Amino acid sequence: MLRISQYLREVAEAERTGAWPVPPPARGAGRPTRPVVIWNLTRRCNLTCKHCYALSADHHYPGELDEAQMLAVLADLKAYGVPALILSGGEPLLSPHLWPLAARARELGFHLGLSTNGTLIDAAMADRIAAHGFDYVGISLDGMRAAHDRFRRLEGAFDRSLAALRLLRERGVHIGMRYTMTAMNGEELPALLALMREEQVPKFYFSHLNYAGRGNIHRGRDARFEATRAAMDLLFETAWQAARGGEPHEFVSGNNDADGVYLHQWVRARFPRWAAPLRERLVAWGGNASGVGVANIDNLGHVHPDTMWWHHDLGSVRDRPFSAIWEDRSDPLMDGLQRKPRPLEGRCGACPQADICGGNTRVRAQQLTGNAWAEDPGCYLDDAELGLATETAGGPDALA
Template structure:
C-alpha cells in the first residue's frame, strides 16, 4: 500500500516549518495478513480474484483451526489482520474471530462489499471494535451494479457507509480503476466527502498486460497517470487544509517514483528528502510485509498469487511457511534488490518500487522477474528501455484480479 496522504502531510509540514519532519518507520517483524476466511459471497462480481459464488465451499478452516493460526501469527509478530472473503460477513463466526483478534492486540480490518450491512449489522461491527471497514465501490450506481451483477448493490453499499458512520466506525471506499469505470473516479472522490468516508483506496488493476508497448503513448497508462495526478492533487489539498482524510493506492509501486516526479515539479526543494522517505518505504512488499491466507488455509505471497501455493497452515505453521525460501518465488521476493530483469532491472527507481508487482510479469511471460508491464512510467523516466519477450503459452491461465 502506498500512503499518498502520509507523504503529502509530511510535505505540508515541511512547507510550514521549513524543515522536513523526521519520521521513523517501524516495520513489524511479521507481515500484514489479508485473510480470506470464506469464499462464499452473495455477489458474483466480474473482477473477483477468489471467483466466489453464493454457495458453501468445502474444506474451509474451522474456528479452532483459525484460532490456532492466530496464535502462530501473533507469536510471529504479525501486526494486522484484514478479514476478507468472499463476503466475510457470511461467515457465522466472524464476530468470534474478530473479537479474539482484538483481544490479542491485532489491528483488525474488515473488507466487505457492504450489501449486508444494515443499521443492526453496523452496530454489531462497531461493538466488535474493528479498526477499519473497507467497502468496495466500482463506480457510481450504473457502473457499480453492472460490475457487481446485482441491481441495487450500489444503494445498499452506500447505505452501509452511512450506517457505519453513524455508529462511529472508520470506513473507507475501495476502488479499482479499469477502462470500464475510470470515468467515475472524480465523482467517487466527491462522494467520499459527501457520505462520511475518511479513506479512499485506489487499486490499480493487476493484469496480464499488453506487451512491449510505448508507455508514453499507451491510453491505459495515460489514464493511470491522469488518475494519479488527480489523487495527488486531492491529497495535497487535504494535507494543506489539515484534513486527516487518507488517500492511498495499491498494486502498482510505480506510484512512488511518480509522486517523486510530482514533487520535483511542484515542490522541488523537498525532492531529496522525499526520495529518502520513499527508499525507506521500500516499494512492493509481496512475500515480505504483506501475506495472504485463503479460505482453505493455503498461504500466498499476496492476494494476487492464488495460483501459487506456498503451503497450507494445516500442514505447517504460517511462520514456517513464510520463512521458507526453498520456493523460488519467495526466495526472489525476499531478496533486496530483487532479481528483476528488463526495464525493471535497469530502472533508476528500483530502490523505491522494489520491482513493482511480479504477478503481472509472470502472467504475461511466465517469468516472475521480467519487467512489470503495468509500470506506467516511460523508458526515459525509468532510465531503461523495454526488452522484447516471448508471450506466455496460450494454455497459461490469465487472471484479472483486483480487490476483495
C-alpha cells in the first residue's frame, strides 16, 4: 500500500521550510518485521460483487475454522509479533466468530481493522462495532448509486453503504472509503472524491483491479493505462491540495506498486529539488509487500502470501502454526518474494525502478503468463519513463 498523503505531506513541509523533514521511524525498526495479517473469517457474503477475489456468495461454506481454532491462531499471531489484523470476508459481519475474536484481539493489543461492504450496518450494528473499538473500518464504494449497485449486483447497496459510513462516523469510528477501479467504473472517481469531502470521510483507499477470483474473470475490463494515469493524476492532485492545506485527509493506493514510481515522477516534474529525498523514502518503502509485510489467512485456515494468492497454498493453521508456515522458505514463491531483490524477469528484471516498486504485483504476472517472476502486465509506465534503454516487446503499449 502506497501512503500517498504521507509522502506529499513531507513534500509540502519541505516546500514550506526549505528542508526535507526527518521521516518517522520505520515500524519494527531494530527487530524483525512481522506482517499485517488479513484474515478472511468467512467466505459467505450477502453480495456477489463483480471483482470479488474470494468468489463469495450468500450460502454456508463448509470446513471454516471454528471459534476455538481462531482463538488459538490469534494467540500464535500475538506471540509471533504480528502488529495488526484486518478482519475481512466474504462479509465478516456474517461470521458468528467476529465478535469474540475482535474482543480478544483488542485485549491482546492488536491494531484492529474491519473490511466490510457496509450493507448490514444499521444503528444497532454501528453501536456494536463502536463498542468493540476497531481502529479502522473500511467500507467499499465503487461508484455513485447506479454504478455501485451495478458493480455490487444489489439495488440499494449504495444507499445502505453510505448510511453505514454516516452511522459509524457519528459514533466516532475511524472510517474510510474503498474504491476498486476498472473500465466499468473509472469515470466514478471524481464524484467519489467529492463525496468523501462532503461526508467528512477521513480516508480514501484506491485499489487497482487485481487478477484474482472474479477480478481475474473480469480482467479484460481492467482500466487501460491512460485511464489509470489520469486517475492517479487526480488522486495525487487531490492529496497534494489536502497536504498543502494542512487537511487531515488520507489518500492511499494498493495493488499496483508502480504508483510509487509514478508519484516520484509526479513530484519530480513539479518540485524537482525534492525528487531525490522522496526517492530515498520510496526505496525504503520498497513497494510490493506480498509474502513480506502482508499475509493472508483464508476462511478454511490456509495461509497465502496475500489475499490475491488464494490459488497458492502455503499450508494450513490446522496443521502448523502461522508463525511456522511464515518462516518456512522451502516454498519457491515465498522464497522469491522474500528475496531482496526479487528474481524478476523480462521488463521488470531490467527496470531501474524496481527498488521502488519491488517488482510490482507478482500475481498479475503469474495469472497472465504462468510465471510469477515475469514482467507485471499492470505496469502503466513506458520504458522511457522507467529509464530502460529501449522499448521491449512486453511494454505497456504491447499490452494496451
